[in-house]
Amino acid sequence: MDTLVMYMLAGAGILVSWFVNKQKTMMALKKAWKAFEGILPQFITVLFLVAVVLAVLDTETVSQLLGKGSGFIGVFIASVVGAITLIPGFVAFPAAAALLQNGAGATQMAAFISSLMMVGIVTLPMEIQYFGKRTAIFRNVFAWLFSFIVAYFVGWVVSV
Structure with missing residues (x-):
């Protein structure tokens, strides 16, 4: 509606x-x-990859790896995948929605999205070039840690 x-x-x-x-x-x-x-092209590629993942992994497996019951391990897995993935937000949000519909937890998807948006493992070499090694690593580490805070906050808000 x-x-x-x-x-x-x-x-x-x-x-x-x-x-x-x-x-x-x-x-x-x-x-x-x-x-x-x-x-x-980017949108179709990522949607295709999500479709393949959902075809290979049934809802029980998605729920086991990234579901509400996966706890900190699921949040950690989602945040690591988000940190190393380089996809734009307009593609990541529908992908996360599809995973949510197939058994992933809100906290885990919040960790994925927040680390995807804030942490740049793939872009770290370029960031080091412009900001220096210390600053780039410092920023990425704190952004990654902050993604856990965001994830647990979102999980708390969704559960209330």
Whole structure:
């Protein structure tokens, strides 16, 4: 229902924009389409990988590894995977939603998303180049530790 409302609001906004200035609206729609074309290959790739993982791992296995009952080990696994994964947020959130629907826990997915967004193991060499070794490692370690705080906070909020 919320999605339908958002689509209707977006459509109404486009219509208002169209009546105000057709040229700017067309230019904005063309830019949006170009951005969509740029995002689509990454989005499809990650959705394909999530689909393969969910096809290989049944809901019981996902629940065992990343479910509510997996405890700290599940949170740790999710945060490590998030820290070493380099995917954009607009792809990570649907992937996490799919995992949640297949038995993953909210705390574990919060650890995955927060470490994905805040920790950059793959980008660490570039970060070292720009900020220096000490600062880059310091930032990543504290961001990773903070991702656990975020995860447990989200788990607490969801359980209340």
